[in-house]
Amino acid sequence: MAESSHSSQTSVQYDDSIKFIKSCADEFQWKDLSEDVVMDIGCGHELNCCKAKLMQFPEVTALIAVDNNRTVLKKTHFRDRRIQFCFGDIRSRDSLKSYEGKMDKVISTNTFHQILDKEKAFRNVYRLLKPGGEAGFFFCVNSCAHNFLTILSEIPKYEAILKDTFALKLHAPKHGEKYYKELLEKIGFKHVRAFEEEMKLPFSSDSSFKDFLEDLDINLKLSPEGAETFEAEALQLYEKKFGRHEGKLRYVYVQLNLLGVKPIQS
Numbered sequence: 162m163a164e165s166s167h168s169s170q171t172s173v174q175y176d177d178s179i180k181f182i183k184s185c186a187d188e189f190q191w192k193d194l195s196e197d198v199v200m201d202i203g204c205g206h207e208l209n210c211c212k213a214k215l216m217q218f219p220e221v222t223a224l225i226a227v228d229n230n231r232t233v234l235k236k237t238h239f240r241d242r243r244i245q246f247c248f249g250d251i252r253s254r255d256s257l258k259s260y261e262g263k264m265d266k267v268i269s270t271n272t273f274h275q276i277l278d279k280e281k282a283f284r285n286v287y288r289l290l291k292p293g294g295e296a297g298f299f300f301c302v303n304s305c306a307h308n309f310l311t312i313l314s315e316i317p318k319y320e321a322i323l324k325d326t327f328a329l330k331l332h333a334p335k336h337g338e339k340y341y342k343e344l345l346e347k348i349g350f351k352h353v354r355a356f357e358e359e360m361k362l363p364f365s366s367d368s369s370f371k372d373f374l375e376d377l378d379i380n381l382k383l384s385p386e387g388a389e390t391f392e393a394e395a396l397q398l399y400e401k402k403f404g405r406h407e408g409k410l411r412y413v414y415v416q417l418n419l420l421g422v423k424p425i426q427s
């Protein structure tokens with residue numbers, strides 16, 4: 162999940178990680194990772210993906226948990242002898258240079274949607290892998306947040322204030338499974354598999370729509386009354402566009418499962 166803010170967000174991301182690791186294990190036919198060093202890009206403070214790997218592959222040699230935010234790394238309370246923390250940015254080759262060619266697997270969940278120059282980041286992942294190493298990415302490629310912001314930004318009075326909203330730039334909806342499969346192949350990955358999944362999450366209540374708006378990081382620069390009007394109009398518009406299911410607004414998004422292998426000889 163990308164920008165949605167629901168009370169269940171953490172558990173959704175944990176469940177997503179468990180499901181994604183299972184899918185990697187099936188696709189790559191993982192049985193025993195006792196010889197493997199696995200890197201997790203964008204580990205986050207909850208370490209959802211690391212925990213999912215440890216649960217399914219407790220014998221793994223080591224997990225390198227990477228994040229480009231020091232505060233996130235400081236906030237992690239979970240400790241395990243198999244996890245090594247690393248402050249690094251997958252967009253910057255230098256920040257992870259000492260790991261190049263040493264990783265058996267690189268996995269990343271719910272992070273690549275935040276990266277604008279994805280090609281550069283995928284190239285750095287390729288460099289981190291050993292020959293024969295495997296990579297798996299799970300990230301949002303489209304969401305109703307993007308469509309919603311686009312519609313909002315077409316309303317003249319909101320156009321100017323929304324133009325710098327980061328989420329508007331996040332997902333280029335024209336980039337889906339075909340685009341990313343070809344991108345990985347261009348970089349040199351083999352056996353590339355890409356498939357999209359549409360996910361639907363109900364908002365717990367209409368008041369959580371306010372949190373959703375806050376998470377979109379819109380710098381409204383409006384008076385308190387103006388902000389209230391904006392919230393009401395935004396909710397109305399969202400309901401009109403995406404409807405309700407069993408009385409609840411829903412957050413609809415598309416996640417991409419993207420897997421590839423670095424060839425033994427490249």
Ligand SMILES: C[S@@+](CC[C@H](N)C(=O)[O-])C[C@H]1O[C@@H](n2cnc3c(N)ncnc32)[C@H](O)[C@@H]1O
Binds near residue numbers: 204227250270
């Ligand atoms: C939404 S969290 C996902 C956490 C976890 N992987 C999960 O699925 O729950 C994304 C994390 O990626 C980190 N991140 C974003 N861009 C990154 C980058 N370029 N390099 C490394 N980490 C990054 C953020 O700091 C954040 O902690």
